[in-house]
Amino acid sequence: MKHLYANIPKHYLAVDCIIFGYDIVEKELKLLLIKRSFEPALGRWSLAGGFVQENESLDDAACRVLCTLTGLSDLYMEQLYTYGEMNRDPGARVISTSYFALIGIHELDPEIQKKNGAHWRSISNLPELIFDHRIMVDRALNELVEKVKVYPVGFELLPEKFTLVQLQNLYEAIYMRPVDKRNFRKKILSMELLDKQDEKERETSKKGAWYYRFNVEKYRELARNGFFFNLAVS
Amino acid sequence: MKHLYANIPKHYLAVDCIIFGYDIVEKELKLLLIKRSFEPALGRWSLAGGFVQENESLDDAACRVLCTLTGLSDLYMEQLYTYGEMNRDPGARVISTSYFALIGIHELDPEIQKKNGAHWRSISNLPELIFDHRIMVDRALNELVEKVKVYPVGFELLPEKFTLVQLQNLYEAIYMRPVDKRNFRKKILSMELLDKQDEKERETSKKGAWYYRFNVEKYRELARNGFFFNLAVS
DNA sequence: CCAAAAGTGTTTTCTCTACACCCATGT
């Protein structure tokens, strides 16, 4: 059947990953960027990307890029948007589909990071990026803000055990504004999706803050019955 | 610089358009589908699509497909999602980006429609579609529901002048559930985005219903100042 | 004993929802 498409032009197709992380100590949202060690744009900052091969789906390609870079699989990942302007890549015409991923900074092996030229950069102070990567990042940021309001994806950025203060700090970092402590805690706790642990975090305060865990199974169960997660708070 | 990408495989790239219309008389949401007059899948139903050419961006390609089919330009259109599974098109490996478009059924010239084998089909009674087009449609429907809640895009499906009853019928068709008349009118009118005309629609009732127009400029002005459209009603 | 961060309730405001009757007009 291939002859049917005989006169159709073909294109280079790439994926680019917007990889978010969260620094629990500095309370900052970060982006995993690559200092390019190859042409074009050698030495400049870019998203993690790669070309789509013949034997892999788009999602496969994005996973491959992500796994190669981080050594991690089963990360939260989602397709976002496809950029198909004529001259977005000066090297050749390349159409690129962006994916956004969420990972806990602590999960990332510094060795692998170094080997791949990957660096965490603070969202509020990004370097100049190649091509249209900055546009990709901005779209992903918008998406992240909307997403965490209504789906429990923020937890992907935290360790398994986290305190309510840490969770609130994360939301403040994403929303880029302060959030009322009492309203925040009331709302998240009223959903009954967090399991309180018998253990306190004692690094950051003398009193210590209780650890919690997000209960995925409970969320799935509730969601099946029409429950909607919501943390769009003041 | 093209040699840099010498060993990279290339792919067929397509766009598929999910074109929504609204039948103001039958109060039904419709989809513009093509009865294919060519292989593969001759005689079967499909979305309007086409391959991305060498000298056009993705958006250009989608516009071209849409214009060719409808004879209209300046339609509301938005990119949705890119489908890149290996075997989604049995003819060859094709990656396809879906776009959704909103047009008023009344705008469409029946001659052009006939010439292109395009037919309006009711959303609630769609025929079987080729490839993964049904999946594309379902995603687009979800997107449409979410979109009309929070952006004034529903008006793209209506004539310039419309009545509040017609607007409500449209929202009921999209939400696929009844909506409270008084709450709906209260909410839309309180936004002060509709300009009441001095004229009534008299086809469907003896009393007649006032025509309104959506004031785009006013909306843009308000939106600039942080106003949010909202018609997520009971 | 004090500094530093964690934890905790109540009141007010606003938004959402439910709901039933009168109006205008063509036949």
Next chain:
DNA sequence: ACATGGGTGTAGAGAAAACACTTTTGG
């Protein structure tokens, strides 16, 4: 005069927002 669809307001419930003091404990 009546049938048909268009148009209108209010009261109650629930959600969101504003807001300040007490607790714990290591040094």
